[in-house]
Amino acid sequence: MKLEEIRTALAADLAEATNEAALAVVKARYLGKDGVVTNLRRNVDFSAMTPDERKGFGLAFNELRSLAESELDAVQARLSAAAQPAPAGFDYTLPADDRRLGSIHPIIATQLEIEDIFRSMGFSVFAGDEAVSEFENFDALNIPGDHPARDMQDTFWLENGMVLRTHTSSMQNRAMRQLGVPLRAIFPGRCFRNEALDITHENTFYQLEGLLIDRDVSVANLIAVMRDFLAAVFRRDIEVRLRPGFFPFVEPGFELDFRTTLGGVRRWVELMPCGMVHPQVLRNAGVDPDVYSGFAFGLGLTRLAMLRHGVPDVRLFNKADLRFCQQFPASF
């Protein structure tokens, strides 16, 4: 038999050795005095070989013998373990000890990375709440009860009159009051909308709001911060452009698009609404608009995580399907 054939035959014999007696027979067949492996060396005519051939044979033979020994030992160990009686009181019906290491959800991983980028630019992270007052979510942002913008952000109302926030902009008023101005902060978190669901709309999703209030803040500052931030997220050079966009709490308001090479194609991607904070929004938080100005942006964090990982359907994030979640190994 050739070395390769011996290997295959040994594996087949080991697979059939289901008790220690059968294993002893296999061991004798291969490594015994008259065993297949032992005989290999006995039957070779070394005098007919060149020194190189002798050396090659020696190496291959030794490798085969150690392999046979270690495989026999492994099966021996397995059979001995199986032969041990179960410890007294061992309950076979208990679930197996299956502790799998989890990993950070791709949206939260993206959020943590973005928090680091903004911290490096001097922003603090303001947590906020998911259930907020109607005033914080709407009125403080120039969206009174009869404003059409309320329809676009239909939400879930609690019995005590509070709402599940429809956007992280709901934290603007509280942040200005609690942190005071000048201020640089981001507020990431979960938002909720009573939406018709499709591949880009969920009823529960993440946004990340940014707010910078200071003296003499301009649109140029907004563009510079956004460009630095996106270049850090995508780790490459980024172009940004602003198109007009309407939100009652900014004036002027924009939609920010960025352009970079994604999937081999250089194209514009619509990313986030933003704008200069409306003077009334500053006044509503006790900030004097004649002294201070600022910008705000509302990044769709879920959307960004989709872009980064090429996730085609937003609903996959909330399904808790392990086949999906396990594709994002821990990155920390």
Ligand code: FA5
């Ligand atoms: C807002 O929510 C504004 N608060 C953003 C803003 C902040 C404007 C500051 C100006 C200044 P909009 O409704 O467009 O805007 O939502 C912002 C982003 O959140 C969207 O671009 C999208 O990425 C994400 N988003 C909105 N609705 C959903 C949804 N149902 N599912 C998933 N992502 C959503």
